[in-house]
Structure formats: structure tokens, C-alpha cells
Amino acid sequence: xxxxxxxxxxxxxxxxxxxxxxxxxxxxxxxxxxxxxxxxxxxxxxxxxxxxxxxxxxxxxxxxxxxxxxxxxxxxxxxxxxxxxxxxxxxxxxxxxxxxxxxxxxxxxxxxxxxxxxxxxxxxxxxxxxxxxxxxxxxxxxxxxxxxxxxxxxxxxxxxxxxxxxxxxxxxxxxxxxxxxxxxxxxxxxxxxxxxxxxxxxxxxxxxxxxxxxxxxxxxxxxxxxxxxxxxxxxxxxxxxxxxxxxxxxxxxxxxxxxxxxxxxxxxxxxxxxxxxxxxxxxxxxxxxxxxxxxxxxxxxxxxxxxxxxxxxxxxxxxxxxxxxxxxxxxxxxxxxxxxxxxxxxxxxxxxxxxxxxxxxxxxxxxxxxxxxxxxxxxxxxxxx
Amino acid sequence: xxxxxxxxxxxxxxxxxxxxxxxxxxxxxxxxxxxxxxxxxxxxxxxxxxxxxxxxxxxxxxxxxxxxxxxxxxxxxxxxxxxxxxxxxxxxxxxxxxxxxxxxxxxxxxxxxxxxxxxxxxxxxxxxxxxxxxxxxxxxxxxxxxxxxxxxxxxxxxxxxxxxxxxxxxxxxxxxxxxxxxxxxxxxxxxxxxxxxxxxxxxxxxxxxxxxxxxxxxxxxxxxxxxx
Numbered sequence: 001x002x003x004x005x006x007x008x009x010x011x012x013x014x015x016x017x018x019x020x021x022x023x024x025x026x027x028x029x030x031x032x033x034x035x036x037x038x039x040x041x042x043x044x045x046x047x048x049x050x051x052x053x054x055x056x057x058x059x060x061x062x063x064x065x066x067x068x069x070x071x072x073x074x075x076x077x078x079x080x081x082x083x084x085x086x087x088x089x090x091x092x093x094x095x096x097x098x099x100x101x102x103x104x105x106x107x108x109x110x111x112x113x114x115x116x117x118x119x120x121x122x123x124x125x126x127x128x129x130x131x132x133x134x135x136x137x138x139x140x141x142x143x144x145x146x147x148x149x150x151x152x153x154x155x156x157x158x159x160x161x162x163x164x165x166x167x168x169x170x171x172x173x174x175x176x177x178x179x180x181x182x183x184x185x186x187x188x189x190x191x192x193x194x195x196x197x198x199x200x201x202x203x204x205x206x207x208x209x210x211x212x213x214x215x216x217x218x219x220x221x222x223x224x225x226x227x228x229x230x231x232x233x234x235x236x237x238x239x240x241x242x243x244x245x246x247x248x249x250x251x252x253x254x255x256x257x258x259x260x261x262x263x264x265x266x267x268x269x270x271x272x273x274x275x276x277x278x279x280x281x282x283x284x285x286x287x288x289x290x291x292x293x294x295x296x297x298x299x300x301x302x303x304x305x306x307x308x309x310x311x312x313x314x315x316x317x318x319x320x321x322x323x324x325x326x327x328x329x330x331x332x333x334x335x336x337x338x339x340x341x342x343x344x345x346x347x348x349x350x351x352x353x354x355x356x357x358x359x360x361x362x363x364x365x366x367x368x369x370x371x372x373x374x375x376x377x378x379x380x381x382x383x384x385x
Numbered sequence: 386x387x388x389x390x391x392x393x394x395x396x397x398x399x400x401x402x403x404x405x406x407x408x409x410x411x412x413x414x415x416x417x418x419x420x421x422x423x424x425x426x427x428x429x430x431x432x433x434x435x436x437x438x439x440x441x442x443x444x445x446x447x448x449x450x451x452x453x454x455x456x457x458x459x460x461x462x463x464x465x466x467x468x469x470x471x472x473x474x475x476x477x478x479x480x481x482x483x484x485x486x487x488x489x490x491x492x493x494x495x496x497x498x499x500x501x502x503x504x505x506x507x508x509x510x511x512x513x514x515x516x517x518x519x520x521x522x523x524x525x526x527x528x529x530x531x532x533x534x535x536x537x538x539x540x541x542x543x544x545x546x547x548x549x550x551x552x553x554x555x556x557x558x559x560x561x562x563x564x565x566x567x568x569x570x571x572x573x574x575x576x577x578x579x580x581x582x583x584x585x586x587x588x589x590x591x592x593x594x595x596x597x598x599x600x601x602x603x604x605x606x607x608x609x610x611x612x613x
Contacts, residue, residue, distance in 0.1 A: 003496045010484035288480040291441055292494045292542075293469025295462055379441045382476060382554075383432070 004298050007289075008305035011282060022274050023313040029267035030318025030358045033260045034351055035325045040256040042345040044249050048215055051245055052238045054122055054178070056209035057218045058086075058225065063232045068204040075229065079208065082225045088211040090117035093195035095206070097160045097188070101150040108146075108160060108188045112195020121211055124176060124189060130154065131174020137194050140170040143184030144177045160188070162198050260354075264361055271310065271365035275303060279369045279376070286373055287381025300370035307366025311359035318358060319351055389549055389582050390415040390438065395447035397433050397605075407433050408444070409605045417549070418580040420573065422593040425602035431586045432554055434602065438584065439472055439552045440464045452549060469498045473543030473581075475553035480539065481527035487538045488514060488523040494546045506545070513541035517571055533564030540571055544579070551575075553585045557592075569595070 012019045060079070062069045069075065072091055080089060093112035098105050115133050119125055124141070125133055131154045134140055140158075142150075152158065157169045170188070178184060196202060212218050215238070222237040229235075239246060279286070286299055323346070330340040390413075397408040407430045415421055423431045436442035437449060440456050449457045451471060456464065468474075473494070481490045491510045492502050502510075514523040517537040522530055530538065536556060543551050553572070557565035569592055576583045585596065593599045601609040 002500055007482075007484075010482075014484040284480065285482050285484070288474075288476075288482065289493070289497070290465070291439075291468065291474050291476075291480075292497055293465045293467075294497045295465045298497075379436060382436065382441060 003294075004301035005305050007302045008309060011278070011285075011302065012306060012309060015278070015281070018274065018278070019310065019313075022271055022310050023317060025270045026267055026310060026314025026358055026362060027317035027321050029263050030315050030354055031322035031325055032263050033354045033358075034319060034322030035329070036256055036259055037350050037354065038322075038326050038344040038346055039329070039342060040252055041347060041350070043342050044252060045345050046342060047245070047249070051242065052215060055238070056121060057211045057215060058209075058222045058235065058237045060208040060225070060229070061206065061234045061236070063234045067206060068201055069206065069208065069233065070204050072203075072205045072208065075233075076208065078228050079210070079225055082228045083212075083221045085213045085217065085221055086210050086225075087213055088117070088120040088209075090114060090121060090209050091192065091205045092118070092207045092209055093192055093199065093201065093205050095162060095195065095199045097162045097198070099150070099158050099160045104149075106146065106149065107186065109186050110160075110162070110195055110198060111187055111189050112192045112198075113189060114192050115189075118209070121209060122178065127176040127178055128174045129177050131172070134173050134190050134194070136171075137191065137197070138168065138170050139173045139190065139194070141174045141176050141189040142172060143187055144175055145181055145184040146186070146188075147175045149185070160198075164200060166198060166200065168198060264357060267358070268361045268365040271307065271362055272368050275306060275366055275369040276372060278306070279303065279372045282373075283376060284381055286376050287378040290376070290378035291382060296374040299376070300374040303366050303370040303373050304363060307362045307364075307370075308359065310366075311362025314362065315355040315358040319355060322351075322354075387417060388414040389417040389452060390584075391448075391450040392438065392444075393448045393450075395434070395437060395444045395449070397430070397437065397442070398445040407605050408437075411447075411605075411607055413600065413607070413610075415550075415582055415584065417582055418576065419598060420576045420583045420596045421585070421598045421600065422596040423584065423586045423600045423602060424588065424590065424593050425608070427588075429602040430605040431602050435552050435554050435584065435586055438550075439474060440468055466498070469494060470546060471549050473546070473548040473551040475536070475539050475543050475551065475556045477555040477558040481535055481542075483526060483528045486524050486526055487519060487530060487534075490527055490538055491523075491542045491545055494542060498546065510541070510545060513544055514538075517541045518567075533560050533567065536560060536564070536568055537571065540568065540575075544575060544581075547579065548581065550582045550584065553583065555586050555588065557587070557589075565589075565592070 061067070076089060076091070080086060091114060095110045097108045097110050099108055115124065128141065150158065152172055154172055154174060156172050158172065159167060160170055161167045170190070176189065196204070212221050218237040219239045222235050226235045290299060326344045326346065330344055333341045335341060393412050395408050395411040396406065399405045399407055411434065423434065425431045433442065437444050443457055448455055451467065456467065459467065482493065485493070488510055491513060492506065495502055495506050511520070511523070514520050517540055519534055519537055522534060527535060527538070557568050560568065572583060572585065575581060587593055597613055599609070599611045600607060
């Protein structure tokens with residue numbers, strides 16, 4: 001093993017220009033792979049984060065006729081015990097209501113939260129751009145768009161009528177902007193007991209919301225929860241509700257993979273053709289080595305080692321280049337506020353896999369020249385001088 | 386002394402459609418420790434004969450025995466081992482590996498058969514370099530030496546594994562007369578010291594006349610076989 005390795009090293013050293021060229025070829029391939037991979041992964045993380053990062057990823061509603069969940073505290077415990085990836089568990093009392101502004105009626109969705117708990121999902125306090133969160137009974141927050149429609153300010157009261165016919169004055173303590181017009185137009189956020197009181201449901205709630213640490217596992221986690229709970233509850237997860245987003249993400253992943261595969265094929269072809277020429281360049285040396293008794297297998301090992309060495313050098317260069325490219329991208333492709341257009345996701349496992357793929361591709365590429373060198377008959381070289 | 390090498394009824398035919406018979410029914414045997422020369426016009430088949438003896442080529446018909454073992458039926462790997470251990474080659478065009486230094490080139494045959502050269506072998510390589518008068522340039526790359534120096538390195542390389550047989554195909558073919566003289570006296574000295582059998586192809590009658598035995602080939606046949 002030592003001799004073919006040594007010969008491989010010497011061959012590579014003696015043709016420095018060629019060696020650098022092939023290593024650069026591999027490096028460019030690997031860097032493109034790492035850059036595109038990180039870009040697509042970053043893009044997907046961003047997309048998933050903006051889409052479902054501030055919403056309930058698994059929601060449990062009642063399946064009964066009145067739509068209320070009783071004894072929710074026990075159920076929370078059961079849910080929590082189902083899977084340790086569950087986080088930000090919170091309860092909600094939702095209900096429709098109407099309010100008037102000028103001559104128009106506006107339909108509202110009253111959302112009664114335990115503000116502390118729900119804050120973890122919706123980041124409500126961060127989204128309040130004016131005023132503060134509701135503290136007392138009948139305090140409420142409304143969205144930016146509804147505020148403009150109604151023309152109210154902090155400290156004003158709004159008359160609302162719930163579907164049970166109850167009417168009440170709500171005190172505006174602040175305004176939020178959740179960046180979605182339909183929510184900003186319709187949500188009225190208040191405390192849990194205000195909402196329970198408005199809809200006269202005592203200690204019942206309408207839904208349980210939660211997030212999970214591994215968003216793409218939310219469907220399996222939802223299944224686990226379902227097994228633990230009684231049957232009159234309905235569990236939905238974001239994946240079931242966002243099939244289009246998922247298929248979009250899938251398409252992206254597949255196309256990114258395609259690019260990476262073709263880049264790697266191009267690299268393999270490049271290495272194979274250059275190494276094949278090397279066999280011809282070195283045929284004199286191979287001929288004499290064979291005359292001196294080197295075995296065909298050992299002779300082909302020389303080229304496999306060349307492939308391996310080129311793969312390792314190329315992969316190291318490629319990782320460095322790919323990370324540099326990614327770094328430059330996040331520095332120069334930025335939004336007006338200085339944040340990167342797409343924040344890249346540097347996944348070390350992905351980089352390690354790319355490196356391994358590059359090295360094994362280089363070895364695969366070296367198989368053709370290795371075969372050629374194994375077949376080379378010393379007499380051809382000796383006879384032809 | 387016994388025969389180290391025997392060939393029996395060797396034919397060599399090149400080509401499949403147009404057949405060219407290069408060697409006709411050649412039978413020879415060589416004594417251990419002898420110094421032999423093969424002469425003949427170009428195209429007389431001397432290189433082909435040497436390549437068949439050296440197991441680089443196979444005869445179309447006939448048998449080759451080295452040290453009593455038949456080689457023309459051996460498998461490739463067996464032949465590789467045999468060449469590595471029992472035969473040293475010196476070719477006309479030196480054929481050193483330009484990527485290695487002179488000393489490393491000398492050690493190559495040893496390294497092919499073994500993993501790591503021992504101290505003794507490195508000492509032997511150094512001694513051989515001394516012997517061929519190249520101790521000063523032994524760490525030069527092969528390309529940084531003159532033709533004569535390269536050929537003397539090739540001589541040292543052929544000797545490193547203490548082979549029984551050394552085959553040399555016009556070893557001084559492209560050297561000047563001084564280097565030629567130099568290399569030949571080296572070869573003679575070697576053969577005296579080490580009881581190695583030498584078979585040397587040459588077109589130089591003067592050199593041939595200084596060997597123990599002259600075999601002349603003509604049109605693929607032994608035209609003359611003269612012992613001194």
C-alpha cells in the first residue's frame with residue numbers, strides 16, 4: 001500500500017499545474033454544492049419560519065356540538081406527556097363578535113389568551129406597536145387595519161355584540177401588527193377569562209394550541225397526541241393544512257438535489273478524463289514498474305490514490321470556497337435594512353456529506369484510469385521506446 | 386555450473402492476419418554466472434528473444450525455463466514476482482522514473498516486492514551508487530543527470546534485489562564511447578563478483594568479443610553460437 005501511495009504523491013507533485021487544475025475543478029463543484037445546498041436550506045427554513053413560526057402548529061379543537069373543551073387542565077397534562085418535542089402549549093377561547101364603526105358592521109374574532117402562554121407562539125407583546133397588553137377584564141388589543149377602519153385610539157372603548165347576543169364595552173389598551181392583513185382586520189385579543197365571560201362558557205375553552213421543536217414532525221406528533229386523548233377532540237397540524245407549501249418545499253429540495261448531482265457528474269467526468277490522460281503520460285513509468293514486477297493491482301492502486309488525494313484536496317478547498325461564497329452572499333446580497341436576503345443555513349452534516357460525496361466521486365472517477373493502467377502491457381512501452 | 390536459463394524450440398509470430406515469424410525454433414541454455422552477448426542486425430529478433438527470456442513477452446510456441454521453472458505458462462502475478470526477484474532489466478533508454486531521485490529509483494525494485502526498505506537495503510543501495518560512481522548525484526532527480534549517469538543508475542537498480550539474471554538491451558545504445566566503456570566494465574565487474582548471469586544485446590562487435598559467449602541471430606534463427 002505504501003509504494004503506490006508514494007508513487008501517486010510523486011506523480012501528482014510532478015505535474016503540479018495539472019494537479020491544481022483538477023483539485024480546483026473538484027473544489028468548484030463542492031463549493032457550488034455547499035452554497036446551493038445552504039441557500040436552499042436557508043430559504044426553506046425562512047419560509048417555514050415565516051409561514052408557521054408564529055402560528056399554532058398543532059391545534060386541538062372539540063368535536064362536540066357546542067365546540068367547547070371541558071377539563072382542559074387535565075388534557076394539557078396528557079398532551080404534554082405525549083411527546084417531549086411539544087412546546088409553547090397554550091389554551092384559547094375563540095368566538096365571533098360584531099362591532100360597528102360609522103355605518104358599517106365589522107365581524108371580529110375574539111381571541112381569549114392566557115397572554116403569557118400565547119405570547120410564546122404569537123409574540124404578541126413584540127407585535128404591539130402602540131400601547132400595552134390587556135391586563136384587566138374587558139381590556140383588548142386590536143390590529144392595525146381595524147384601528148384605521150374604526151379610527152380609535154388607546155383608552156377608547158368599542159361596543160361589541162357576541163353571537164350569544166351579549167353586548168359589552170371593550171377597552172382598547174393597544175394595537176398589534178401581525179403582518180397579515182386578514183388577522184390585523186379581524187382579531188381582537190383579550191384575556192382568557194374575558195373571553196370565557198363574553199361567551200358564557202365558564203371554565204371551558206375552544207382550542208388548545210402548541211408548537212413543536214421539529215416542525216416537519218408535527219404530523220407524527222399530532223398522531224401521538226391523538227392516541228392519548230379521548231375521541232371527541234379533533235387534532236389538526238400545519239402540514240395537513242399547508243400541502244401546497246410542502247409540495248413547494250419538496251420541489252425546491254428536488255431541484256437543488258438535481259443541480260448538485262449534475263455538478264458532481266460534471267466534476268467526475270472532468271477528473272476521469274484528466275486522469276485518463278495521466279495514464280498515457282505516465283505509461284513509460286508504468287511500463288518500467290511492471291517490468292520490474294509491480295502487480296497490475298498495485299499499478300491501478302496508484303491511480304485510485306491519485307483520485308483519493310485529489311478528492312481530499314479538492315473537497316477541503318471546496319468547503320473553504322463554499323463557506324466563503326456563502327459568507328459573501330450574506331454580506332452583499334442584503335435587504336435595505338442590512339439583513340441578508342436569504343439567511344443561509346450552514347448544516348455541518350450536509351457539508352460532511354458533500355465532502356464524502358466529492359471524495360468518493362473522485363475515487364469513482366479514478367476507476368477508469370486505474371483500469372487502463374492495470375491493462376497496460378509493459379512490452380508495449382519497452383518495444384516502442 | 387548448471388543452467389540457470391533454458392529456452393526450448395521457441396517460435397514467435399506477430400500479427401493475426403498477416404503473420405510475421407520473428408523467431409524460428411530457437412533453443413538455448415545459459416550457464417549460471419556466465420556473461421553472454423546477443424548480436425545481430427536490426428530486425429533479427431534479438432529484442433524479442435530477450436523480452437521472451439525476461440517474461441515480458443510470451444513465445445507463440447516453445448518453452449521457457451528460469452531456474453528450472455517453466456515461465457511461459459505462469460500467471461501474470463507469478464510472473465511479476467519472478468521478474469521482481471530473479472531478473473534485473475537494463476534498457477536502452479534508461480527508463481528511470483523521473484519523479485524519483487536516483488537513489489529512490491535504485492530502491493524501487495525492492496520496494497515493489499517488500500513494504501519498507503530496511504537499513505541494510507538502504508546501505509546496499511548506497512553501496513551500489515558508490516560502486517557505479519554516483520554517490521555525489523544520488524539524491525538528484527533522474528532528469529537532473531546525464532545519460533551515462535542515468536544508465537549507471539539503471540545498472541544499480543537492476544542489481545538491488547540480487548537477481549540471478551540480468552538482461553540488458555543495448556544498454557549503451559545511446560551513450561558516447563567513454564560512458565559505454567564505463568558501463569561495460571561495470572557490468573563485467575558485477576558478473577565476476579556476484580555470480581549473476583548476464584545476457585546483453587549489443588550491435589557493437591568489439592564489446593561482444595569481450596564476453597564469454599556470443600550468440601548471433603539472423604532472420605530469427607541462431608546463426609552463430611560461439612563460446613570462448
